[in-house]
Amino acid sequence: MTTSQTPATAPNTGKMAAPPTPVVVQYGEVRDIPLSRLKASPKNARRVGHSAEVIESRAASITYKGVLQPLVVEPEVKDGRETGYYLVSAGEGRRQALRLLAKRKLLAKGAAVRCVVDTSNDPAEVSMDENLSREPMHPADQFEAFKDLAERKGYGAEEIGARFGVKPDIVRQRLRLGAVAPALLDLYREEVLTLDQVTAFAVNPDPARQLQVYEQLPTQGRQPFAIRRAMTETKVAADDRRVQFVGLDAYVAAGGPVLRDLFTQDNEGWVEDIVLLDRLVGEKLADIAQAVRDDEGWMWSAAYIDFPQGHGCSRIWERVRQRSPEEVEAINVLQTEEAELTDRWAEIDPPPPEVAARFEAIEAALDAYGEDFGFDPVQRAYAGVFVSLNAYGEAKIDRGFVRLGDEPAPEPDEDDTADETADEDDADAIGDDLETGDPDPDDEDGEPDGVARTEPEEPAGDPAAPLPDRVVAELTAHRTAALRDALAQDPDLAQVALVHALVCRVFGSGGYASCLDIRWGSRDLSAVGEGIDASPAGVAIAQRHQGWARQMPTKIADFWDFIVGLDGDSRAALLAHCVSLTLDGLRSWERREASVLAHVETLATALDLDMRVYWKPTAVRYLDRVTKAHVIAAVGEAVSSEAAARLSGLKKPDMVAAAEPQLVEAGWLPAVLRTAKSSGQAVPDGACAEVPAPADDPLALVEEVAPVLGPDDLAPRDLEQSAAEAAEVVAILEAAQ
Known part of the structure; x- marks a missing residue:
């Protein structure tokens, strides 16, 4: 078949160009040549060979569809004679794919391959045409073609990948991209959208939602990250603390749908059923709370996703465990032996088996004695536990909360009993006066008011009787003044007294055992700032408070001896902790003195506070x-x-x-x-x-x-x-x- 062209004027000459020779549709004879007779051509313009992935994909295509395009070859000539072999001018990739199939025994080495034997054209030019005159299909066309195969023929990602030599994961990505709204793919073809933007839309396979987000976002706001966020705004990311706690596998096993992101590495996608997720979190927290309650002997336990700030409970703390002298001695012996073994074998790693076994035995023996601190079993019987979820997807267990009404009634002190007895005696005395007809118990002569009477001689009285209240108040006022003067001259003891007063306020429950009128208060910052408890500062304060609470005596009356027994550095650290809890630098709707807020800045400057840490x-x-x-x-x-x-x-x-x-x-x-x-x-x-x-x-x-x-x-x-x-x-x- 031939065609001709209309004569035209030769360029730059003004003369009529010579008629072109007729165009030949195909040069050469079509033959079936054995694969074993085909060789690579030294005139091939491609010097960088095909990659193994390309050869693999072409072999897959030939396996299912055969060679769709004949190879172009020329006879091999040596010494002026044809050798019987043919050099491949166009189609070297197909030849290598056929050789790969033959190597795998999927094709005979002498299988016939349809070729065009071209002896008219320059083989090097043919090779260049093979590589330069092709235009790859637009990616959007490829996406939709893959989608068509999946829908029309029911092919899965593995089947399509096998037919085209493409990895199934890549096929899944292209199928997801093929599911993007056709209108958006058309915009991609017109270069209105980029591939990154189309990929962001494909995160959610709902075409209606894709178009809705496209219309809602302004042109300047259609960055891929913004599109992806809008497409998933009603879902929970797989790195959410709730998903981390439950586990994505457990959520899926419960029937929860997951929206996968096929285009981002190490991203497990988004959880779509938030109600189911919260239910699974609540159930798992409740199981942990019940286990803690049963294992440790608490009165109650409660589970919440977020810690209930307004719980209204008071709190008890762990205390140092009281050990018998025998236990203390046994623990000291084990710890001394462990230290000696560590020093002896410090340079040898690992130590000999018998030494390693002894280390394990010592550790097991120390573990058997338990922790050095813990809750009193009697207190556990009326207190409870809150179990919540922290910011890192882990269960957070807070122990020692006492609900209103569960506190045990305080045991009366001996002094209180004596006072009650004295009150009863006074009441009996008043009752006796009433029985004898004395209208005024305080009227010593018993005569009616307004009647003249003579002053009787004052009775000797009981030397053991208490002094009048007014006298006691006056005397103790003098003593208080003397104490103030003496305490002002003893700074060290004044610090002890201040620490004691603050500790009574901070750690004491059910009373205040200090004569110092020290007012202490601590604003609940968690009620104002969300996430305060989980912040670096909040965590550090809670750990510090728990550490001191564990050391406090169980009775507030013993606080003084505990504080006196501390060394100077420890007492100063305890004072700093108690004082720090009173600091209130909040600026809010409340009107506060300018001098108070100025003092906040003074403290921040003195502490060289760098808030970037917090x-x-x-x-x-x-x-x-x-x-x-x-x-x-x-x-x-x-x-x-x-x-x-x-x-x-x-x-x-x-x-x-x-x-x-x-x-x-x-x-x-x-x-x-x-x-x-x-x-x-x-x-x-x-x-x-x-x-x-x-x-x-x-x-x-x-x-x-x-x-x-x-x-x-x-x-x-x-x-x-x-x-x-x-x-x-x-x-x-x-x-x-």
């Missing part, structure tokens, strides 16, 4: 709770004005997602968390955003701050609101500088 500017802790203007100002200060400008026009969720990693990396802190005169650690270095010059006209601020806020923030709203927001940005930036 707090990060994450979305949960800060960015989600402030305005877009605050976010932009923070990025401008911590990173650069250019970085802040790049956030312009983004919706709040996208702006937060982009700003969070930058602010965390920069160690940025809001002004309220910075220490004014520290050694430069708390105030991070970084370029401050340029502050526009002050303007009397608020509308002028709109024009000056417009590059910071972005057009989407200004255009849709009235100028008054825009001016207010612009002024807010200026104020923030000025404060930062």
Whole structure:
């Protein structure tokens, strides 16, 4: 078959070009040539051979569909004679794939291969055409073609992968991409969307949701991370603490659906049934709570996903276990032997088997004696346990809570019994007076008022009778003054008395055993700041408090001897802990004295406080709770004005997602968390955003701050609101500088 072209004017000459020779559709004869007679051509333009993966995929295709395109070959000639072999000018990859199948005994070595024997064209040019004149299909076409095979023929990922030599995981990804809404794939073909954006939409296989998210997000906000977050906003990520606690396998075994992310490594996807997840978490926590209650002998136990802050319970603490002298001696002997063995065999690792066995025996013997501290079994009988989930997906067990009404009645002291007896005697005396007809027990002569009477001689009285209250008060007032003077002259004992008073307030239950009128209070910060208990500072305070609580005597009357017995450093540490719990640097809706808040800054400066150790500017802790203007100002200060400008026009969720990693990396802190005169650690270095010059006209601020806020923030709203927001940005930036 031939075709012809219309004569044309020769370029640059003005003369008529010579008619072209007729076009030949195919040069050469089609023959079936044995595979064993085909060789690689030295004239092949491809010097970098095909990869093993490519050869494998072509072999898979030939296995199912045969050779769809004949090879182009030329006869091999040596010394002017044909050798009977043929050199492959086009189709070397197919030849290698056929040889691979023959090597695997799936094809005979002499199997016939359809070829075109071309002796007219230059083999090198044919080879270049083979590699240059092809245009690969658009990825979107490939995605939809894979989807068509899956739907029309029912092929699974393994079957499709076998037919095309593609790994099943890659096939699954392409099938998921083929399930993206056709309208979005068309936008990908038109280069309106990128492959990363299409991949983000494919995280959720619901085409309706994909189109909805596409329409909701502005053009500037269609970054892949923003699309992925919008597609999964009603689901729980697999790294959520609840999923970590229950286990993804257990959730799936209970029938819970999981949305898999096929495009991100080491990402197990998202849990879709949150109600089921919470139920599984609650059940597992309840099982742990019941086990703790049964094993340890508590009166009750309760399970919550989050620790119930307003539980209304009082608390008891672990105490140092009282051991017999025999137990103490046995433990000391074991510990001494363990230390000697450690010193002797420190240079040899591992130690001889007999020595290792002795180490294990010593450890088992020490374990048998139990911990050095614990709860009193009598207290466990009226107290309980809370089991909750911590921030790391682990069960958190808090022991020693006493519900209202479960506290045992306090045993009366001997002094209280004596006072009650004296009160009863007084009552009996008054009763006797009434029986004898004395109308006024306090009237010594028994005569009616207004009747003249003579003063009787004062009776001798009982020397054992108590003194009048007024006399006792006056005497003890003098003694108190003397004590104050003496205590002021003994600073060491004054510190002991102060520590004792604070310890009675902090650790004492059911009484106060100090004559010092020390007022102590501690604001519940967890009721104001979410996540305080799980923060680095909250965890450290709780551990420190528990450590001291374990050492306290069980009776408040014994606190004094305990504190006197401490060395100076320990007593100072205990004082610091008790004092620290009273610190209240909160700024809220309450009106507080300026001098009090100034003292907060004084302490922070003296302590050289660096809040970057305790707090990060994450979305949960800060960015989600402030305005877009605050976010932009923070990025401008911590990173650069250019970085802040790049956030312009983004919706709040996208702006937060982009700003969070930058602010965390920069160690940025809001002004309220910075220490004014520290050694430069708390105030991070970084370029401050340029502050526009002050303007009397608020509308002028709109024009000056417009590059910071972005057009989407200004255009849709009235100028008054825009001016207010612009002024807010200026104020923030000025404060930062």
